Amino acid sequence: MKLIRGLQNLKSHLNSVVTIGNFDGVHLGHQKIILRLVEKSKKMGVPSVLISFSPTPQSFFGYEQASLSSFKEKHTLLSALGLDIHLVIHFNQSFSQLEAQDFVQEILLNKLGMKHCLIGDDFRFGKNRKGDFTLLQNLSKAQGFTVEKTPSVLHNNCRISSSKARSLLKQGELQSAAQILGRxxxxxxxxxxxxxxxxxxxxxxxxxxxxxxxxxxxxxxxxxxxxxxxxxxxxxxxxxxxxxxxxxxxxxxxxxxxxxxxxxxxxxxxxxxxxxxxxxxxxxxxxxxxxxxxxxxxxxxxx
Missing domain, CATH: 2.40.30.30 (Riboflavin kinase-like)
Structure with missing residues (x-):
C-alpha cells in the first residue's frame, strides 16, 4: 500500500474507487467497508484509495478523544487489507472551510478521478458536515460516478463503532472490545x-x-x-x-x-x-x- 501524505504530494489519477473516514482502530465495521472497496477495485480494474485526516476533524475543532491506534498502527492495519493507496489529508483551517460539493469536485473527481465512492451510513464531510450520502448520490448523476453506502455492522444488537470500543476499553472490558475490533x-x-x-x-x-x-x-x-x-x-x-x-x-x-x-x-x-x-x-x-x-x-x- 502506497502512503501519500498531503494533497500537495498527490498526482492526478485517471480512475479510482474511494472511501473516506478517520478509521480509528480499523474495527470490524471499518474492515467491512475496506474489504468491499478492495473487491470493487478489483472488479473495476482501478486502484483503491482510502482517505483519512491528520489531525482528525474532532481534534482540530477541540473535541479531543482517546485514539484506538497510533498513525503507524492504523497504517499497518490498513496495509493488511489489500488497499492500494492511503491518502492522508492535513486537516487545517483552510481545508475545514471547503464546501462538501467542492471537496467532491476538486479532490475526489479532479485529483483522484473517482469512479465509485463507498462510505459508511453515518459519514459526513465538508464545511459544517453538510456532505452526506444523498449529496453524493445527487452529484453522481451529473459527474459520472457511482456511490454506495455500507450498513452498520452489529455486535450483540449494538452498532460497532470506535466510540463503543473506547467505552469498553475504558471500562476494562477487554474481551468485549476485542470482539468489536476483531483482535x-x-x-x-x-x-x-x-x-x-x-x-x-x-x-x-x-x-x-x-x-x-x-x-x-x-x-x-x-x-x-x-x-x-x-x-x-x-x-x-x-x-x-x-x-x-x-x-x-x-x-x-x-x-x-x-x-x-x-x-x-x-x-x-x-x-x-x-x-x-x-x-x-x-x-x-x-x-x-x-x-x-x-x-x-x-x-x-x-x-
Missing part, C-alpha cells in the same frame, strides 16, 4: 530509557511512550509482549505514574523471567486482563508491596 487491543512502540525507579525496587520495566494524546486505556493489566521474535508474559502499568508526580502517559511493563537490554527495539503489548485502576502511593515502599500483589494476580490469570 485484542494492543499498543506498539519502541522501548526507551526510563527513570530506573522500577529497577531500584526490584521490578525493572521496559518503557514504551504512547504515540497519542489520550490513551483509551489506563490502569494495571496482565499482558503479553511480543518482542524480538519471542513472546513474554508480564504485568504493566499504563498511566501518569502519580507516585513520582508525572503527567505524561507512559506504558511500563515488568516481564516475568526476563533480563535483557532491549532499548530501541519495537515491542507489541497485548492487553489480556485488567487487574486494577491506577492509584497513588505515599512512597516506593508501599508501591513495591502493591506491585508484588499485581504480579501475583497476573501470574494467577495466566495460570
Amino acid at each position: 485484542e487491543f494492543s499498543i506498539t512502540g519502541k522501548i526507551i530509557h526510563g527513570l530506573k525507579n522500577g529497577r531500584n525496587i526490584g521490578f525493572p520495566t521496559i518503557n514504551i511512550p504512547i504515540k497519542r494524546k489520550i490513551s483509551p486505556i489506563h490502569g494495571i493489566f496482565a499482558v503479553i509482549v511480543e518482542l524480538d521474535g519471542a513472546t513474554y508474559q508480564g504485568v504493566c502499568s499504563i498511566g501518569n505514574r502519580p507516585v513520582i508526580g508525572d503527567t505524561k502517559t507512559l506504558l511500563e511493563v515488568f516481564l516475568f523471567d526476563f533480563n535483557r537490554e532491549v532499548y530501541g527495539l519495537e515491542a507489541n503489548t497485548i492487553f489480556k486482563h485488567k487487574i486494577r485502576d491506577e492509584r497513588n502511593f505515599d512512597n516506593f515502599s508501599t508501591l513495591k508491596k502493591q506491585i508484588e500483589l499485581d504480579v501475583a494476580d497476573a501470574k494467577k490469570y495466566f495460570d
Whole structure:
C-alpha cells in the first residue's frame, strides 16, 4: 500500500474507487467497508484509495478523544487489507472551510478521478458536515460516478463503532472490545530509557511512550509482549505514574523471567486482563508491596 501524505504530494489519477473516514482502530465495521472497496477495485480494474485526516476533524475543532491506534498502527492495519493507496489529508483551517460539493469536485473527481465512492451510513464531510450520502448520490448523476453506502455492522444488537470500543476499553472490558475490533487491543512502540525507579525496587520495566494524546486505556493489566521474535508474559502499568508526580502517559511493563537490554527495539503489548485502576502511593515502599500483589494476580490469570 502506497502512503501519500498531503494533497500537495498527490498526482492526478485517471480512475479510482474511494472511501473516506478517520478509521480509528480499523474495527470490524471499518474492515467491512475496506474489504468491499478492495473487491470493487478489483472488479473495476482501478486502484483503491482510502482517505483519512491528520489531525482528525474532532481534534482540530477541540473535541479531543482517546485514539484506538497510533498513525503507524492504523497504517499497518490498513496495509493488511489489500488497499492500494492511503491518502492522508492535513486537516487545517483552510481545508475545514471547503464546501462538501467542492471537496467532491476538486479532490475526489479532479485529483483522484473517482469512479465509485463507498462510505459508511453515518459519514459526513465538508464545511459544517453538510456532505452526506444523498449529496453524493445527487452529484453522481451529473459527474459520472457511482456511490454506495455500507450498513452498520452489529455486535450483540449494538452498532460497532470506535466510540463503543473506547467505552469498553475504558471500562476494562477487554474481551468485549476485542470482539468489536476483531483482535485484542494492543499498543506498539519502541522501548526507551526510563527513570530506573522500577529497577531500584526490584521490578525493572521496559518503557514504551504512547504515540497519542489520550490513551483509551489506563490502569494495571496482565499482558503479553511480543518482542524480538519471542513472546513474554508480564504485568504493566499504563498511566501518569502519580507516585513520582508525572503527567505524561507512559506504558511500563515488568516481564516475568526476563533480563535483557532491549532499548530501541519495537515491542507489541497485548492487553489480556485488567487487574486494577491506577492509584497513588505515599512512597516506593508501599508501591513495591502493591506491585508484588499485581504480579501475583497476573501470574494467577495466566495460570
